[in-house]
Amino acid sequence: MSNIRKVAELAGVSVATVSRTLKSPDIVSPRTRARVLAAVSEADYKPNLMAVQFRSRRTRNLVVLVPTISNTFFARVIGGIQQAAQQQGYSVLLCNTLGREDAERGYASMVTTRQADGVIQLRAYNPFAADAYADTALPMVNACEVLDSPPCPTVKLDNRAAARTLTEHLIDLGHRRIGMIKGPRRSPLTRDRVAGYCDALEAAGIALDERLLCPGDFTPHSGFNAAGMLLACDGRPSAIFCESDEMAIGAIKRVKQAGLSVPGDISVAGFDDITFASFSDPPLTTIAQPAEAFGRQAVSLLIDTLEGRCESPRHVILPFELVVRGSTGSKP
Amino acid sequence: MSNIRKVAELAGVSVATVSRTLKSPDIVSPRTRARVLAAVSEADYKPNLMAVQFRSRRTRNLVVLVPTISNTFFARVIGGIQQAAQQQGYSVLLCNTLGREDAERGYASMVTTRQADGVIQLRAYNPFAADAYADTALPMVNACEVLDSPPCPTVKLDNRAAARTLTEHLIDLGHRRIGMIKGPRRSPLTRDRVAGYCDALEAAGIALDERLLCPGDFTPHSGFNAAGMLLACDGRPSAIFCESDEMAIGAIKRVKQAGLSVPGDISVAGFDDITFASFSDPPLTTIAQPAEAFGRQAVSLLIDTLEGRCESPRHVILPFELVVRGSTGSKP
DNA sequence: AATACAAATGTAACCGGTTACATTCAAATC
DNA sequence: GATTTGAATGTAACCGGTTACATTTGTATT
Numbered sequence: 001m002s003n004i005r006k007v008a009e010l011a012g013v014s015v016a017t018v019s020r021t022l023k024s025p026d027i028v029s030p031r032t033r034a035r036v037l038a039a040v041s042e043a044d045y046k047p048n049l050m051a052v053q054f055r056s057r058r059t060r061n062l063v064v065l066v067p068t069i070s071n072t073f074f075a076r077v078i079g080g081i082q083q084a085a086q087q088q089g090y091s092v093l094l095c096n097t098l099g100r101e102d103a104e105r106g107y108a109s110m111v112t113t114r115q116a117d118g119v120i121q122l123r124a125y126n127p128f129a130a131d132a133y134a135d136t137a138l139p140m141v142n143a144c145e146v147l148d149s150p151p152c153p154t155v156k157l158d159n160r161a162a163a164r165t166l167t168e169h170l171i172d173l174g175h176r177r178i179g180m181i182k183g184p185r186r187s188p189l190t191r192d193r194v195a196g197y198c199d200a201l202e203a204a205g206i207a208l209d210e211r212l213l214c215p216g217d218f219t220p221h222s223g224f225n226a227a228g229m230l231l232a233c234d235g236r237p238s239a240i241f242c243e244s245d246e247m248a249i250g251a252i253k254r255v256k257q258a259g260l261s262v263p264g265d266i267s268v269a270g271f272d273d274i275t276f277a278s279f280s281d282p283p284l285t286t287i288a289q290p291a292e293a294f295g296r297q298a299v300s301l302l303i304d305t306l307e308g309r310c311e312s313p314r315h316v317i318l319p320f321e322l323v324v325r326g327s328t329g330s331k332p
Numbered sequence: 333m334s335n336i337r338k339v340a341e342l343a344g345v346s347v348a349t350v351s352r353t354l355k356s357p358d359i360v361s362p363r364t365r366a367r368v369l370a371a372v373s374e375a376d377y378k379p380n381l382m383a384v385q386f387r388s389r390r391t392r393n394l395v396v397l398v399p400t401i402s403n404t405f406f407a408r409v410i411g412g413i414q415q416a417a418q419q420q421g422y423s424v425l426l427c428n429t430l431g432r433e434d435a436e437r438g439y440a441s442m443v444t445t446r447q448a449d450g451v452i453q454l455r456a457y458n459p460f461a462a463d464a465y466a467d468t469a470l471p472m473v474n475a476c477e478v479l480d481s482p483p484c485p486t487v488k489l490d491n492r493a494a495a496r497t498l499t500e501h502l503i504d505l506g507h508r509r510i511g512m513i514k515g516p517r518r519s520p521l522t523r524d525r526v527a528g529y530c531d532a533l534e535a536a537g538i539a540l541d542e543r544l545l546c547p548g549d550f551t552p553h554s555g556f557n558a559a560g561m562l563l564a565c566d567g568r569p570s571a572i573f574c575e576s577d578e579m580a581i582g583a584i585k586r587v588k589q590a591g592l593s594v595p596g597d598i599s600v601a602g603f604d605d606i607t608f609a610s611f612s613d614p615p616l617t618t619i620a621q622p623a624e625a626f627g628r629q630a631v632s633l634l635i636d637t638l639e640g641r642c643e644s645p646r647h648v649i650l651p652f653e654l655v656v657r658g659s660t661g662s663k664p
Numbered sequence: 665a666a667t668a669c670a671a672a673t674g675t676a677a678c679c680g681g682t683t684a685c686a687t688t689c690a691a692a693t694c
Numbered sequence: 695g696a697t698t699t700g701a702a703t704g705t706a707a708c709c710g711g712t713t714a715c716a717t718t719t720g721t722a723t724t
Contacts, residue, residue, distance in 0.1 A: 003710055014674045019712060029672060049445040050391065051710040054382040055679055061425075069410055070607070075402035082401070082428045086435075091442070093393075094426035096414045103418075110423070113381040220611045249611050256613065275402070279552045279581050281588060281613045335680055346704045351682060361702060383680040387709055 011039035080295025163196025174331035179237035223247025227254035245270035263329030282326035334375035343371035412627025495528030506663035511569035555582025577602035595661035614658030
């Protein structure tokens with residue numbers, strides 16, 4: 001493997017000149033530059049980026065903490081992250097944490113050990129919390145599911161408003177008993193969406209029935225099971241609002257299995273607008289989130305933080321859209 | 333940020349002793365060790381991994397080239413990769429290439445620039461092909477969709493046998509005109525599966541009808557469109573074999589849209605057994621691939637290559653399984 | 665021609681670890 | 695007490711770039 005000294009020798013110049021030729025060609029005379037470049041290609045020289053990064057104390061790597069990579073919504077967010085990072089010359093270290101806090105802390109420590117410059121966390125947990133850093137300008141951005149008092153920039157949806165909009169859609173269709181399949185208990189995202197759901201009920205003068213709220217974990221299986229519980233409860237709902245499309249797909253399967261029709265007997269709505277939402281039968285009514293934009297925004301906020309450009313907005317709220325398809329209909 | 337010299341000073345020893353205390357504690361006297369460890373925690377010392385990697389010329393990073401991260405099958409493969417890599421102390425740099433060869437080459441060059449130790453490529457393209465390396469023991473493993481004459485270890489499925497098995501299942505149900513929605517033309521994976529399909533037809537004495545072969549690109553949309561073409565062709569098939577579950581889900585939607593029932597009028601089968609396969613309506617008959625095992629195997633082969641342990645099998649073929657669900661039935 | 669000044673290039677310290685080799689020190693052996 | 699031996703520790707080179715500072719070269723000015 002050739003290094004900069006070999007190239008310098010070949011070109012008959014000093015290592016500094018080689019370095020300068022590659023980093024700021026304009027301050028090297030054309031003749032020398034040509035000689036150096038010839039030597040570079042002769043030696044098939046590729047700078048050792050480990051050395052560069054070590055010296056310059058920047059890796060241009062970003063760590064991304066993803067709760068589950070197999071969730072199609074996150075897959076889209078990651079797509080956006082990847083695209084924006086590449087455009088700005090950063091690489092992405094993707095970490096499938098499965099929500100394990102020790103794993104998250106482990107990956108986050110890539111920053112303190114200088115293997116990466118910053119972290120994008122897609123879940124409401126601060127992996128630096130225990131660290132000395134704690135509240136100084138963290139090299140972190142929190143997106144999608146956001147902490148209540150984040151010590152860092154955030155990108156999120158107005159989940160409360162989105163949930164309210166979707167619930168209102170169901171109420172407009174005449175539904176009064178609306179079940180909800182929630183995300184994990186501790187998630188602020190779930191809390192906000194439940195709040196939005198309550199807002200809509202209250203505005204319509206419908207009393208909240210706690211029995212209609214079932215926990216899930218965003219997977220189709222949990223949607224399937226939760227729907228089973230809702231069908232079994234007395235005074236069963238005529239509509240079910242699921243906090244993710246994946247759960248909605250599971251719920252629809254369960255409803256059909258009970259011999260009921262969607263939306264004939266029960267309306268089902270999702271959240272996220274993943275690709276499969278429009279291929280489900282019936283196609284899902286859902287809230288479309290701009291998944292790729294989440295990723296792109298998170299990257300720009302993080303790079304702004306890293307490069308000390310903090311004039312930009314620190315907390316971004318992205319727009320949502322109610323997409324009405326065939327899985328919701330008038331109350332029978 | 334504290335470094336090893338600060339710790340050495342604090343403990344009143346040399347930097348070498350600090351390094352030794354952390355890397356091979358047994359050759360340091362207990363008293364010194366205690367002093368050093370105290371200094372380490374006092375200074376909140378974390379070794380700069382960039383420096384370590386630079387010096388040791390190993391990054392313990394693996395680059396993974398994924399055609400599309402939003403494909404749920406790949407998501408599972410990645411899960412397996414991540415898990416195995418972590419177990420063996422490696423990090424994963426995930427790259428969503430979208431099949432662009434320049435992007436693939438770019439990411440692969442992280443190896444030549446020493447940002448990563450090796451590459452796992454999930455597509456049939458050798459990103460080092462142009463490089464000087466070419467055929468020396470490449471720090472690469474090719475998995476899932478595999479090159480015909482790979483210069484590196486591989487992990488794959490016997491796609492031909494799998495396609496034959498699935499086609500035989502359809503023939504056993506009485507189908508004689510079986511459509512196929514293929515993957516991209518150039519893919520060896522597609523070629524092998526078509527070969528298996530032909531094997532089964534030939535064994536059953538059914539003539540091949542080229543018009544029943546439609547190209548797709550593994551997405552639900554392409555399955556939807558291809559199914560439309562198959563429905564329109566005269567002598568339309570009574571069964572459709574799709575080379576991915578995602579395409580099968582698209583195809584089912586199209587068939588239903590034409591007012592036909594699955595499997596009453598037309599059977600549809602997929603390939604991969606993604607999570608949604610069992611949540612589709614009707615649930616998909618498909619070939620289950622051990623996706624996570626692909627990832628794990630690829631990682632072990634790569635690390636074997638990197639660490640010079642080459643006694644292990646160089647080409648792994650993983651088992652498949654025919655999963656019969658509700659989307660296939662007897663010929664009407 | 666002498667001086668001033670800018671441009672081009674060279675020299676060497678530096679980043680923060682690792683490790684070969686040198687040195688010190690204490691216990692063991694004669 | 696002198697010598698041997700091995701364990702513990704220290705010294706400093708090294709990895710491969712970058713860059714502050716020094717030096718050389720070339721051009722413009724008087």
